[in-house]
Each structure stands twice: as C-alpha cells, then as structure tokens.
Amino acid sequence: xxxxxxxxxxxxxxxxxxxxxxxxxxxxxxxxxxxxxxxxxxxxxxxxxxxxxxxxxxxxxxxxxxxxxxxxxxxxxxxxxxxxxxxxxxxxxxxxxxxxxxxxxxxxxxxxxxxxxxxxxxxxxxxxxxxxxxxxxxxxxxxxxxxxxxxxxxxxxxxxxxxxxxxxxxxxxxxxxxxxxxxxxxxxxxxxxxxxxxxxxxxxxxxxxxxxxxxxxxxxxxxxxxxxxxxxxxxxxxxxxxxxxxxxxxxxxxxxxxxxxxxxxxxxxxxxxxxxxxxxxxxxxxxxxxxxxxxxxxxxxxxxxxxxxxxxxxxxxxxxxxxxxxxxxxxxxxxxxxxxxxxxxxxxxxxxxxx
Numbered sequence: 001x002x003x004x005x006x007x008x009x010x011x012x013x014x015x016x017x018x019x020x021x022x023x024x025x026x027x028x029x030x031x032x033x034x035x036x037x038x039x040x041x042x043x044x045x046x047x048x049x050x051x052x053x054x055x056x057x058x059x060x061x062x063x064x065x066x067x068x069x070x071x072x073x074x075x076x077x078x079x080x081x082x083x084x085x086x087x088x089x090x091x092x093x094x095x096x097x098x099x100x101x102x103x104x105x106x107x108x109x110x111x112x113x114x115x116x117x118x119x120x121x122x123x124x125x126x127x128x129x130x131x132x133x134x135x136x137x138x139x140x141x142x143x144x145x146x147x148x149x150x151x152x153x154x155x156x157x158x159x160x161x162x163x164x165x166x167x168x169x170x171x172x173x174x175x176x177x178x179x180x181x182x183x184x185x186x187x188x189x190x191x192x193x194x195x196x197x198x199x200x201x202x203x204x205x206x207x208x209x210x211x212x213x214x215x216x217x218x219x220x221x222x223x224x225x226x227x228x229x230x231x232x233x234x235x236x237x238x239x240x241x242x243x244x245x246x247x248x249x250x251x252x253x254x255x256x257x258x259x260x261x262x263x264x265x266x267x268x269x270x271x272x273x274x275x276x277x278x279x280x281x282x283x284x285x286x287x288x289x290x291x292x293x294x295x296x297x298x299x300x301x302x303x304x305x306x307x308x309x310x311x312x313x314x315x316x317x318x319x320x321x322x323x324x325x326x327x328x329x330x331x332x333x334x335x336x337x338x339x340x341x342x343x344x345x346x347x348x349x350x351x352x353x354x355x
Contacts, residue, residue, distance in 0.1 A: 003073065004020065008276060015209060028260065029197065035187075139272055140275060141272065143278070146271070151270065154341055156279075158225065158338035158339045159263050160287040161335040162259055163291070165252070165332055167288075172321075176239060176321050177189055179317065180245075196253035204261050220258060231249070232325055263283065294327065302320055
C-alpha cells in the first residue's frame with residue numbers, strides 16, 4: 001500500500017497505469033518464485049504428502065523476508081516534491097492548509113465540473129482534455145462523504161466481489177485438483193496464476209495508458225469481471241479436464257492482473273489522490289471480508305458432501321466443488337450487475353450535463 005501510494009504520487013498521471021501495472025507485476029509474480037521454492041527446497045520425496053513438506057521452515061523464511069523488505073522501504077522510499085498544481089494541492093491538503101469541504105461545497109464543485117470547469121486550490125479553471133475525468137477527482141471527500149457517494153459504493157463493491165473470486169479460487173485450486181484427480185499436477189497448477197498475472201499486469205497498465213482516450217479504463221476493468229466469471233463457469237463445466245482447468249487459471253490470472261492494475265488507477269483518477277490510501281484500503285478490506293465469507297461458504301459446501309471423520313474429510317468428483325463454484329459464479333454475476341448499474345448512472349449524468 002505504501003509503495004503504491006508513493007509511486008502514484010511521484011509520477012505524472014499519464015503514467016499511472018504503467019506504474020501500477022509494473023508494481024503489480026512484481027507483487028503478482030512473487031508467488032511463483034515462492035511456490036517453486038516450497039516444492040523444490042522445502043518439500044522432499046512425495047510432494048503430495050504433507051508430511052514431506054516443511055511448512056514451518058517456509059513460514060520462518062517469510063517472517064525474515066518481511067522484516068528485511070520493510071527496512072528497505074523505510075530507508076529508500078521517498079516522496080519527491082514538484083510544483084505541479086495537483087501536487088501543490090495534495091501537499092497543502094496533507095499539511096492542513098485547505099479545510100475539509102462541506103457537502104454544499106463539494107456539490108458546487110461537481111456542478112462546476114458538469115458545466116465544463118473544475119476547481120484547483122480553490123480557483124475555478126476551464127476543464128481541458130488533460131483535466132479531471134470525474135467530478136470528484138479533485139475534491140477531498142470526508143469519510144462520511146465517500147461512504148455516501150453512490151459512484152464510490154458501486155465501484156468498490158463491484159471490485160470487491162470480483163476480487164474475492166480470485167482469492168477463493170487461488171486458495172482452493174489444489175483442493176479442486178484433488179477432487180477431480182489432477183493433484184499430481186499441483187506444482188504446475190499453483191504457478192500458472194502468478195506467472196500469467198505478472199506478464200499481463202505489466203502490459204495491461206501500458207495498454208490502458210496508451211488507449212485511454214479510446215478505451216475508458218472502466219471498460220478495461222469490466223473485462224476483468226467477465227474473465228473472473230467465465231473462469232468459474234469453465235470450472236463448473238469442465239474441471240475434470242486438465243486443459244480446461246489450465247484455461248480457467250489463465251482466465252483468473254487475466255482477471256486478477258487487470259483488476260489489481262486498473263482498480264487503484266481508476267480510484268486515483270475518479271477520486272482525490274490525497275485520499276487514495278484510505279479509498280483503496282476500504283476496497284481491500286471489503287474484498288478481504290467478502291473473500292473470507294465466500295471461502296467459508298465454499299468450505300462448508302465441500303464438507304457437506306464429503307465423507308470420513310471430522311478430522312479426515314475427503315471427497316472425490318465434481319459434486320465436491322459444484323456448490324462452492326456456483327456460489328463464486330454468483331459473486332462474479334453480482335460484480336457485473338453493479339458495474340452495469342454504474343455505467344448506466346454515469347451515462348444518464350453525462351446526458352443531463354450535455355442537455
């Protein structure tokens with residue numbers, strides 16, 4: 001979160017997609033490195049037998065690495081100041097120079113936006129093609145105002161439901177493979193998402209920056225919802241096929257890379273950059289809560305059709321994962337519906353402003 005916010009602030013807005021995409025590529029690609037380490041360094045003999053896996057040693061490696069990385073961030077991470085209007089406003093707001101705007105004030109700023117102008121540092125200026133793309137992009141909203149903002153709610157809930165799909169599927173891919181008799185391929189299946197994610201993330205950020213004028217970022221984000229939902233449909237229908245299972249993992253990787261690259265970029269462009277940490281943090285928290293709920297439900301549905309004792313449940317066949325996968329598909333459908341509602345709302349507002 002700190003690395004994301006710092007780099008978004010430090011670089012020109014025309015590179016936001018590329019910067020976030022490159023950061024996400026490293027973030028997304030690291031699991032493939034650690035997955036390979038786990039299966040080749042911390043596992044001996046039969047890789048499917050948990051008795052041969054040194055999980056405690058693996059966790060110790062993480063504990064040491066977290067401390068090292070955090071120290072590196074403390075030593076080297078900086079915000080580099082400049083004199084652009086957006087940074088001056090951000091610095092003033094962070095320093096408490098500008099008082100938080102009331103509901104009436106920010107409604108007036110929205111009206112200015114709809115009438116073809118915007119407000120920077122309290123001054124009304126004509127809006128140009130390089131100017132803000134959303135009426136709230138230069139308005140510092142309070143926590144109450146952001147929670148009551150319909151655009152933010154529709155956007156953040158759609159992101160959260162879609163993000164939860166990637167979380168639940170990544171958590172259960174080995175459980176799914178075991179249920180359909182493909183667990184011998186776990187060492188391959190577990191690295192597909194991070195590797196594909198890293199490759200796609202770096203490219204999608206540059207793509208969204210280059211084609212921003214022709215393909216709005218929200219449509220790029222919407223495609224991730226479709227990828228997520230389609231991946232689970234493939235699992236529901238064809239999970240017993242190794243090829244189709246790989247295809248579903250690639251679809252999920254596409255969804256994850258697009259969502260985690262475009263979402264913070266869009267939140268930064270639609271809402272004030274000085275509140276990016278708070279706004280994106282709300283989305284991450286909501287996604288985690290929804291993902292935890294989906295994971296619990298997935299596990300409960302799996303246990304319901306499993307046999308054996310409470311300490312040794314096992315299940316074979318599509319019946320084991322059908323209920324949980326259907327639930328995850330419903331989450332993907334919810335994200336698509338919320339996105340469509342947001343698109344319709346913005347279209348209506350756009351028509352009204354023109355008229």
